[in-house]
Amino acid sequence: MDKIAIIGLGYVGLPLAIEFGKKYSTIGFDINPTRIKELQEKKDKNEQILDFSSSSFLKFSHKEEDIKDCNIFIITVPTPVDIYKKPDITLLLSASKLVGKYLKKQDIVIYESTTYPTCTKKECVPVLEKTSSLVFNKDFFVGYSPERINPGDKVHTLKNITKITSGSSEESAQKINSLYQSIVDSTYLAPSIEIAESAKAIENAQRDLNIAFVNELSIIFDKLDIDTHEVLKAAKTKWNFLSFTPGLVGGHCISVDPYYLTHISNVYGYHPKVISSGRLINDMIPNFITQKTIKLLLQHKINPLHAKIAIFGASFKENCKDIRNAKVFEVYKELEEHGIKVEIFDSLVDAKEVKKFYGVQVFPISSLKKQYHAIIIAIPHQEFLEVNYQKFLTSNGLIFDIKGALQRNQKNIYKL
Ligand SMILES: NC(=O)c1ccc[n+]([C@@H]2O[C@H](COP(=O)([O-])OP(=O)(O)OC[C@H]3O[C@@H](n4cnc5c(N)ncnc54)[C@H](O)[C@@H]3O)[C@@H](O)[C@H]2O)c1
The missing domain is CATH 3.40.50.720 (NAD(P)-binding Rossmann-like Domain)
Structure with missing residues (x-):
């Protein structure tokens, strides 16, 4: 045996x-x-x-x-x-x-x-x-x-x-x-072993690229002032349109594995372009989210220097407590660098671990008491879908629902 x-x-x-x-x-x-x-x-x-x-x-x-x-x-x-x-x-x-x-x-x-x-x-x-x-x-x-x-x-x-x-x-x-x-x-x-290794490498590279495509669409449609999620909803009615949602791409798989594939390709003399572009776009998204948040604050006549923002979600993806390579902390830090006061909420992750790895205090949503000028739903855990956000927003405040996970009938809601 x-x-x-x-x-x-x-x-x-x-x-x-x-x-x-x-x-x-x-x-x-x-x-x-x-x-x-x-x-x-x-x-x-x-x-x-x-x-x-x-x-x-x-x-x-x-x-x-x-x-x-x-x-x-x-x-x-x-x-x-x-x-x-x-x-x-x-x-x-x-x-x-x-x-x-x-x-x-x-x-x-x-x-x-x-x-x-x-x-x-x-x-x-x-x-x-x-x-x-x-x-x-x-x-x-x-x-x-x-x-x-x-x-x-x-x-x-x-x-x-x-x-x-x-x-x-x-x-x-x-x-x-x-x-x-x-x-x-x-x-x-x-x-063969090489075929099994390659299959794994391309599965995650493909997912990274598909998300990079919709993330790039978000950047384009933001410039055109067109709702990306509505565009995707319409396009999805075609039988062979692939369904992906724009958002942060972190973690230890999707945002890491493509580098394993590009590495071996570089070693063998071909410098991958498509795979590398996908990585580049997905790595740009935290910055895009920060810039868009500041633009939205200004549109709502909120001075970013006096703004308080609550971010929801501290793991790398929804309904998972893994914080490795969680891109939301790039958004957090960039907003702070702009002088904005930011607090981050998540009951699922281990707050001590977050403090140790990112130097950031994360709060459980039960401690949500104050009002904020903006609420960013970065990683939409199931428990975030039940929250009455309007209660925690200033009268001119806004919700930035990155992945479009909340019900549409909320006031002042924006998506990536
Ligand atoms: N987490 C996922 O969703 C997922 C999915 C598919 C593939 N993978 C891949 O699987 C592998 C493992 O990922 P994970 O998420 O389980 O990692 P993990 O960090 O959750 O766990 C790895 C464990 O290995 C232990 N460890 C490290 N070095 C060791 C050693 N020399 N001997 C014995 N134990 C050792 C660590 O203490 C840790 O407990 C990675 O290659 C990852 O890319 C992960």
């Missing part, structure tokens, strides 16, 4: 450990002892997993020797970009080094972390070979199975999203595919 180690118990690793732990002897390993302690106490700070009870074969550990008896190692560590927007695969390589130490003949290492095409075989496998002194595709095998989960999304879950699988040999690919088939509803066995 297989014994599985999941390396890295974050948004991706924990749900996976929970599913495997229902059927297989599983070690959920993380280098962070605090995370392990919480999980041993059946607490998930990300609030993704509420029920640990059915994973009877799962044990959590931060002691690396606990993975030594495993024969399947699944790596789910972060793959961010550095300050120059270059892939930072340090954690992927250190996790590979750790697994390499315990690798035995016939073992399989599966990478789930997002990366660029060729990374698994060209970067990770040499580390596994070096630390294990074993020979790739003779003594041990690797696979790549990208993760597609969407935290906060209750409809598309690990279990019901089709899982792409791949392996370094015919036999290992079949074995990896059956392993995932035993925990999810459907799998797609890709012909």
Whole structure:
């Protein structure tokens, strides 16, 4: 019987450990002892997993020797970009080094972390070979199975999203595919590891570009004084028009993964233009929101220097508490730089974490008492849709509903 180690118990690793732990002897390993302690106490700070009870074969550990008896190692560590927007695969390589130490003949290492095409075989496998002194595709095998989960999304879950699988040999690919088939509803066995890596990279690059397109439309239609959301609503009546909403693009996937693709393309001598333009436009949106807010204040005869603004939403996307790369803080800081007083509200995120990473105090919406000259609904969590905003607006105040999530019948409401 297989014994599985999941390396890295974050948004991706924990749900996976929970599913495997229902059927297989599983070690959920993380280098962070605090995370392990919480999980041993059946607490998930990300609030993704509420029920640990059915994973009877799962044990959590931060002691690396606990993975030594495993024969399947699944790596789910972060793959961010550095300050120059270059892939930072340090954690992927250190996790590979750790697994390499315990690798035995016939073992399989599966990478789930997002990366660029060729990374698994060209970067990770040499580390596994070096630390294990074993020979790739003779003594041990690797696979790549990208993760597609969407935290906060209750409809598309690990279990019901089709899982792409791949392996370094015919036999290992079949074995990896059956392993995932035993925990999810459907799998797609890709012909190679590079195809599986590329599929993941293009999925998020495509989404980034589609949002960049509607964000660019917002900039154009703002100049023409035409309501972008109404334009999109009309265009959507065509059968093949793709539906996307303008807004902030942050987080650790959509706003990061395209750089992995452009990086490898640059290495091979082609400098991508379309993908890079999409990134450029989406990265401009916080500035566009700031400028538009100031324009709206002036149109409402509010002096920005005396304005008080409340921003709603401090995570990178709605109904999710993940604050990594949350672009709303760029809006916050830019407004402050213009001398505007800004407060930010969000009950979902961890206020201490926000303070630590962004140096900003975030308030729960229950503490909303004052009146503001403008309310910006940046990230429309479900709970924000119920608020009676007019109560918290000055008589000349306005609402800037970035994603057009509120009911249309509000007074003085604007969208991106
Ligand atoms: N979060 C998502 O929605 C999502 C979706 C699809 C793909 N991904 C990809 O999955 C990967 C993991 O992302 P995440 O959001 O789960 O990250 P995360 O930050 O939530 O969790 C990563 C965990 O790995 C641990 N870790 C770091 N280095 C380690 C090491 N060497 N050994 C063991 N544990 C280690 C950290 O302590 C942390 O608990 C990334 O490549 C990401 O791009 C994420």
